[in-house]
Amino acid sequence: MKTEYYNAVDNKERAIERAVELLKFGEVVAIPTETVYGLAANGLDESACLKIFTAKRRPADNPLILHISHLEELTHLIQDNGRGSELIKYLWPGPLTLIYKKSDRIPNCVCAGGDTVAIRMPSHPVAREIIKQCKFPLAAPSANISGKPSPTNGKDVLEDMDGVIAGVIDGGDCNIGVESTVVDLSGNRPKILRPGYYSLEDLKEYLPDVEMDNALLEPGEIPKSPGQKYRHYAPKARVEVYFGNKDKIHQMIHERIKSDEKTGLLLFEDSMPLFNEERLSLGDRNNPVEMGKVLFSHLREMDRKKMDLILIEFEKTEGFGIALYNRLLKASGGNIFEVKL
Numbered sequence: 653m654k655t656e657y658y659n660a661v662d663n664k665e666r667a668i669e670r671a672v673e674l675l676k677f678g679e680v681v682a683i684p685t686e687t688v689y690g691l692a693a694n695g696l697d698e699s700a701c702l703k704i705f706t707a708k709r710r711p712a713d714n715p716l717i718l719h720i721s722h723l724e725e726l727t728h729l730i731q732d733n734g735r736g737s738e739l740i741k742y743l744w745p746g747p748l749t750l751i752y753k754k755s756d757r758i759p760n761c762v763c764a765g766g767d768t769v770a771i772r773m774p775s776h777p778v779a780r781e782i783i784k785q786c787k788f789p790l791a792a793p794s795a796n797i798s799g800k801p802s803p804t805n806g807k808d809v810l811e812d813m814d815g816v817i818a819g820v821i822d823g824g825d826c827n828i829g830v831e832s833t834v835v836d837l838s839g840n841r842p843k844i845l846r847p848g849y850y851s852l853e854d855l856k857e858y859l860p861d862v863e864m865d866n867a868l869l870e871p872g873e874i875p876k877s878p879g880q881k882y883r884h885y886a887p888k889a890r891v892e893v894y895f896g897n898k899d900k901i902h903q904m905i906h907e908r909i910k911s912d913e914k915t916g917l918l919l920f921e922d923s924m925p926l927f928n929e930e931r932l933s934l935g936d937r938n939n940p941v942e943m944g945k946v947l948f949s950h951l952r953e954m955d956r957k958k959m960d961l962i963l964i965e966f967e968k969t970e971g972f973g974i975a976l977y978n979r980l981l982k983a984s985g986g987n988i989f990e991v992k993l
């Protein structure tokens with residue numbers, strides 16, 4: 653398949669117009685959102701959605717998130733239990749996905765045969781305009797081949813999807829770079845199924861009884877969200893992550909890079925001058941948002957440089973740091989180590 657490419661930074665109107673046409677034809681188009689790029693199709697059209705599973709090589713038991721642009725659309729898609737209205741009022745549009753019991757309009761494959769559906773209202777202007785003009789919700793999981801790091805720029809989307817889908821809309825770098833926080837509102841007690849930009853503390857302000865699915869932060873536990881049980885966010889290279897005592901970590905990295913393996917480093921900005929090896933900056937160690945923005949694209953860049961091993965420096969913090977910890981846990985297959993004095 654020839655993949656059409658449109659640059660939405662240079663010519664937003666044309667890019668949006670063609671994306672809408674292709675989506676109305678039942679095709680799959682990659683679109684920018686504020687979190688990561690989404691692989692979009694008509695969320696009410698079963699055969700269009702099945703194309704997403706094929707393109708991503710996504711297991712059929714992993715459901716899709718439906719993206720809407722206006723609140724009125726929500727009522728047709730869910731059986732409303734009145735939950736989450738404060739979250740919606742203050743945090744939508746944005747990087748927050750809510751799970752409700754589904755209405756009977758939703759195709760089975762979107763929910764992976766279950767009785768709940770995940771909904772998000774993205775804030776990215778290009779995504780919003782495409783959804784608005786389509787007049788149907790867009791099913792749009794991350795635009796990577798299953799298991800790989802999510803794409804956060806047009807080049808990374810093309811790496812996985814060129815020749816596989818009808819179109820790619822390039823909106824430049826994603827602002828957040830990490831997937832949405834997923835909150836299940838369908839059960840007895842609201843639960844975070846996937847940590848994201850919004851932390852447990854952020855959500856508690858609007859939903860005091862929300863709790864974290866603790867399996868998300870333990871290696872080897874089985875989480876409640878189907879998508880969280882798979883190997884994910886992982887580059888081809890092996891990954892090891894270190895947090896704790898900064899000087900000791902530097903010492904250890906110096907030891908590790910003496911081996912024959914081709915090793916790449918992801919370091920905080922203040923550590924960059926200490927090494928000469930292939931390395932990329934994670935920004936300010938006190939600002940996890942900077943790390944989130946570049947983490948996935950750096951993992952992909954290290955794969956392009958054909959590294960055998962990627963060593964990552966990390967600061968374990970509350971808030972957004974929890975989402976980063978969860979992604980690193982997966983990307984490294986559990987190889988995340990605390991380094992003490």
Ligand code: AMP
Pocket residue numbers: 714715716717751763766768769770792793794831834845846876877878879880
């Ligand atoms: P992605 O869009 O690729 O970032 O993946 C969507 C995430 O949302 C995956 O982790 C899915 O398992 C999760 N998800 C989507 N729909 C549901 C649902 N109905 N119940 C639980 N998790 C869901």
Ligand code: MG
Pocket residue numbers: 793794802
């Ligand atoms: Mg994904």
